[in-house]
Amino acid sequence: MKYIDEFRDGDLARQIGARIAAEAHPDRNYSFMEFCGGHTHAISRYGVLELLPPNVRMIHGPGCPVCVLPIGRIDLAIRLALERGAIVCTYGDTMRVPASDSLSLIKAKARGGDIRMVYSAADAMALARANPQCEVVFFAIGFETTTPPTALAIRDAAREGLANFSVLCCHVLTPSAITHILESPEVRQLGTVPIDGFIGPAHVSIVIGSAPYEHFAEEYRKPVVIAGFEPLDVMQAILMLVRQVNQGRAHVENEFTRAVTPEGNLKAQALVSEVFALRPSFEWRGLGEVPYSALKIREAFAAFDAERRFDLSYTPVADNKACECGAILRGVKKPTDCKIFGTVCTPENPVGSCMVSSEGACAAHYTYGRFRDIPIVATSATTEEVSP
Amino acid sequence: MCLAIPAQLVELRPHDQAVVNLGGIRKEISIALVADVQVGDYVIVHVGHAIGVIDPEEAEKTLALFAEMQAVAGADGQP
Numbered sequence: 001m002k003y004i005d006e007f008r009d010g011d012l013a014r015q016i017g018a019r020i021a022a023e024a025h026p027d028r029n030y031s032f033m034e035f036c037g038g039h040t041h042a043i044s045r046y047g048v049l050e051l052l053p054p055n056v057r058m059i060h061g062p063g064c065p066v067c068v069l070p071i072g073r074i075d076l077a078i079r080l081a082l083e084r085g086a087i088v089c090t091y092g093d094t095m096r097v098p099a100s101d102s103l104s105l106i107k108a109k110a111r112g113g114d115i116r117m118v119y120s121a122a123d124a125m126a127l128a129r130a131n132p133q134c135e136v137v138f139f140a141i142g143f144e145t146t147t148p149p150t151a152l153a154i155r156d157a158a159r160e161g162l163a164n165f166s167v168l169c170c171h172v173l174t175p176s177a178i179t180h181i182l183e184s185p186e187v188r189q190l191g192t193v194p195i196d197g198f199i200g201p202a203h204v205s206i207v208i209g210s211a212p213y214e215h216f217a218e219e220y221r222k223p224v225v226i227a228g229f230e231p232l233d234v235m236q237a238i239l240m241l242v243r244q245v246n247q248g249r250a251h252v253e254n255e256f257t258r259a260v261t262p263e264g265n266l267k268a269q270a271l272v273s274e275v276f277a278l279r280p281s282f283e284w285r286g287l288g289e290v291p292y293s294a295l296k297i298r299e300a301f302a303a304f305d306a307e308r309r310f311d312l313s314y315t316p317v318a319d320n321k322a323c324e325c326g327a328i329l330r331g332v333k334k335p336t337d338c339k340i341f342g343t344v345c346t347p348e349n350p351v352g353s354c355m356v357s358s359e360g361a362c363a364a365h366y367t368y369g370r371f372r373d374i375p376i377v378a379t380s381a382t383t384e385e386v387s388p
Numbered sequence: 389m390c391l392a393i394p395a396q397l398v399e400l401r402p403h404d405q406a407v408v409n410l411g412g413i414r415k416e417i418s419i420a421l422v423a424d425v426q427v428g429d430y431v432i433v434h435v436g437h438a439i440g441v442i443d444p445e446e447a448e449k450t451l452a453l454f455a456e457m458q459a460v461a462g463a464d465g466q467p
Contacts, residue, residue: 123436146435152418203392236450236453259394259440265439267421271421359391
């Protein structure tokens with residue numbers, strides 16, 4: 001398909017890999033964080049790591065919206081369905097995230113909660129129109145990509161006076177999460193995540209543009225290369241990061257110029273700021289409370305805010321003790337460092353959030369990378385040589 | 389979640405709706421979030437909404453950059 005297949009050419013990927021190996025200085029290590037779950041998925045699925053020299057390491061960041069959704073927020077949605085009788089609609093990935101009391105949205109559905117998977121916020125509105133006797137709540141999660149469609153739904157609901165529709169808003173912001181990773185005291189104390197640069201999100205940047213990353217480049221001296229989600233895009237971005245590091249530069253570069261401009265999608269941004277305002281603080285799974293990192297619904301649209309409509313109050317819930325999602329989301333640990341990875345915790349039965357979405361670091365490694373962990377020993381060939 | 393796909397606009401419909409074609413699959417999406425799109429444009433579709441437009445010239449430039457690398461590799465005799 002156009003704009004997809006031509007960015008997946010294996011021969012070209014190997015050539016970019018060879019160029020990275022030629023340009024990366026053998027006497028130093030390069031650690032780059034791909035913030036976005038879409039990149040994590042592409043790196044695992046297309047075997048990008050195999051094409052990189054050993055001294056170029058990729059760290060998976062917290063850019064999977066399902067993975068960073070804290071248990072307490074899912075509990076709110078479950079309670080709306082089970083205790084308040086609301087029809088709760090959400091995206092497919094969100095359905096299986098483990099919550100309190102061994103529940104998830106899908107298990108709460110099995111207990112009789114009216115919970116529905118929708119493809120878009122517009123579908124949730126259609127459900128509200130079709131069920132005027134019920135409260136319909138859209139459990140909205142996601143980064144800057146998913147936020148404009150939610151804003152559009154709220155604005156349209158207000159325009160048509162859709163009285164039984166509201167949104168439980170859990171939209172989060174990319175730039176503040178990156179700042180938090182760079183400033184977080186835990187990361188500084190652990191000292192194990194030296195990040196030499198970032199691969200910037202593809203689709204988030206379509207909406208917000210490349211300008212919001214200038215701050216990291218200037219303030220923290222970290223290069224950022226915005227890249228598309230196809231494997232060649234990721235490889236090219238890694239090459240561009242290696243070059244910046246070698247030249248001692250820290251700039252924002254854009255590999256994804258076919259869809260990302262410096263200013264982004266201004267129409268979507270205007271709609272988002274009309275409907276949403278900054279939350280002073282929001283809890284992220286794995287990162288804790290992050291200041292000014294999420295959005296809430298503005299006063300003018302209060303009627304469509306499920307938190308006000310149902311008078312909800314948030315209670316934080318600790319993650320399962322055995323789960324290392326927190327450290328993995330920070331880039332401090334790898335999926336295989338977790339004791340329950342691939343045993344108790346699998347994509348079929350996820351314990352932690354990183355195993356739920358295919359974009360989560362653990363699910364991506366389980367699906368595409370776990371056989372790499374097993375060393376290949378060519379015993380038969382050796383035996384044949386020795387025995388005759 | 390953030391996985392969105394480029395698809396070609398094949399029909400504009402009232403109320404900011406449009407039909408895209410993705411490898412033979414047709415789907416109605418919303419174009420309320422993008423400005424000035426035309427039939428034939430490639431849009432990035434995410435959760436039922438076009439969130440951006442592909443710039444064909446820039447896509448060509450990126451592909452040309454890769455082609456250049458292939459040419460250099462060929463000249464160097466590298467794999």
